[in-house]
Each structure stands twice: as structure tokens, then as C-alpha cells.
Amino acid sequence: EVxxxxxxxxxxQPGGSLRLSxxxxxxxxxxHWMHWVRQSPEKGLEWVSRISSDGSSTKYADSxxxxxxxxxxxxxxTVYLQMSSLRVEDTAVYYCVRxxxxxxxxxxxxxFDPWGxxxxxxxxx
Amino acid sequence: xxxxxxxxxxxxxxxxxxxxxTCRASQGINSVxxxxxxxxxxxxxxxxxxxxxxxSGVPSRFSGSGSGxxxxxxxxxxxxxxxxxxxxxxxxxYPLTFGGGTKxxxx
Numbered sequence: 001e002v003x004x005x006x007x008x009x010x011x012x013q014p015g016g017s018l019r020l021s022x023x024x025x026x027x028x029x030x031x032h033w034m035h036w037v038r039q040s041p042e043k044g045l046e047w048v049s050r051i052s053s054d055g056s057s058t059k060y061a062d063s064x065x066x067x068x069x070x071x072x073x074x075x076x077x078t079v080y081l082q083m084s085s086l087r088v089e090d091t092a093v094y095y096c097v098r099x100x101x102x103x104x105x106x107x108x109x110x111x112f113d114p115w116g117x118x119x120x121x122x123x124x125x
Numbered sequence: 126x127x128x129x130x131x132x133x134x135x136x137x138x139x140x141x142x143x144x145x146x147t148c149r150a151s152q153g154i155n156s157v158x159x160x161x162x163x164x165x166x167x168x169x170x171x172x173x174x175x176x177x178x179x180x181s182g183v184p185s186r187f188s189g190s191g192s193g194x195x196x197x198x199x200x201x202x203x204x205x206x207x208x209x210x211x212x213x214x215x216x217x218x219y220p221l222t223f224g225g226g227t228k229x230x231x232x
Contacts, residue, residue, distance in 0.1 A: 035221075044212075044223060044225055044226060045169070045212055045214075045223040045226075046223070047220055047221040047222065047223070050221075059219055061220050062220070095168055095169075100174075104175060107155045107156075107157065108157075109156075109157050109174065109175045109216075110157065110216045111159040111171060111174035111175070111214075111216060112159065112161075112169075112171065112214070112216075113170075113171040113174075113180065114170075114171075115168040115169050115170065116168060117167075117168055118168055
């Protein structure tokens with residue numbers, strides 16, 4: 001079964017740090033870009049970050065740029081999200097998702113499948 | 126950033142009804158659009174990719190259409206297990222963005 005499982009969430013004070021992990025199984029992690037997406041009642045679903053299949057390229061949402069770092073260890077089938085300088089507004093369920101895609105008429109089409117079950121990050125004093 | 130506007134945000138329907146959800150993009154997205162279903166306390170699951178392609182294992186009562194900036198998700202005959210929240214997502218350009226969601230509830 002193709003799946004991803006997140007871990008590492010919890011309660012942290014503003015300004016603190018947390019590292020999320022995402023373990024993949026049922027597929028070759030090295031063949032896929034991976035993303036983190038978060039969801040909160042206030043902001044809905046929000047894309048956070050992505051990493052290329054070999055880890056050489058990363059991208060971040062403006063809201064987390066400079067505070068979050070995405071990385072991966074393909075040998076361990078794991079993707080990470082290091083979060084620092086956490087703010088109350090970072091409180092959310094964080095999902096790890098696999099990027100699946102193909103070229104159609106010269107345009108790269110992609111979609112997210114599967115999603116992990118999510119891990120809750122609460123930033124509060 | 127590309128804004129996605131879903132309508133309606135809330136929909137009350139009965140089993141057997143035909144339901145349509147619309148997603149409008151603030152600019153063209155080359156049909157690089159996906160639809161997801163989310164049930165309470167669960168992660169989203171993929172329904173449709175590339176605007177109109179049904180994900181393997183998803184019932185054929187679900188369909189997607191559209192191009193340019195306007196897209197629709199249709200459920201031809203709503204079933205009890207379809208009561209959920211539906212989201213569109215554009216994956217054409219960063220930052221990747223989601224619609225605000227459409228909650229489908231039982232009338």
C-alpha cells in the first residue's frame with residue numbers, strides 16, 4: 001500500500017522549534033517530489049513547502065520562508081520539515097503529500113496523492 | 126498568487142441529487158487542477174486530476190470539467206458517503222493554492 005505517515009507534532013511555545021517527519025512506504029521515495037501542506041480553521045488548506053526528488057531544489061510559501069526548512073533522506077524513505085521561530089499562526093494540522101505528475105501536451109500536470117493522516121502542531125504559551 | 130474561488134461554500138442536498146461545485150481561478154492554469162474530498166477528522170483524498178481525469182478507485186458518479194479559469198466538479202447522484210467537504214487546488218504555478226472548500230450536507 002502506498003502511504004505516508006507523519007510524526008513529530010505537538011505543543012510548542014511561540015519562538016520555539018519542532019521537526020516533523022514523514023515516512024513513506026509502498027513506493028520509491030527517490031522518484032517523487034514531496035510537499036508539506038497545512039490546514040487550520042482560520043486559513044483552510046495552505047501549501048507550505050516542496051522538495052525535489054534528490055533534495056537539490058526546495059521552495060517555500062512566503063509565510064514560512066526563512067523559518068522552515070524541508071529536507072529528505074531517501075535512504076531512510078523520510079522527508080522532514082524543520083520549523084523554527086514558530087508563531088501562533090503556524091498552529092495547524094500538517095500533512096505530508098506525494099507529488100505525482102506527467103507531461104500532457106508539453107505542460108507538466110501534477111497532483112497530490114496520497115496524503116498522510118496529518119500531525120497537529122500547536123503553538124501556544 | 127493565483128486565487129481560487131469556490132462556490133457555493135455550503136450546499137444542502139438529498140441522496141440521489143445531482144450536485145455541481147464551481148472553482149474559478151484568478152488567471153489561467155492550463156487545466157492543472159485537482160479536486161479532493163475531505164471527511165471530518167480525515168486527510169483529503171484525491172478525486173480528480175488534470176481537471177477531468179478520474180483517480181483510480183473513485184466512483185464514476187464523480188466527474189470534473191472545465192478549462193481556462195472555470196472548472197466544475199459534478200456528482201451525478203449523491204450517495205450517503207459523499208457528504209463531505211470538497212476542495213479544488215491549482216498546481217500550475219507556485220505558490221500552489223487551494224479553494225476555500227464546499228461543504229456538502231444532508232438536506
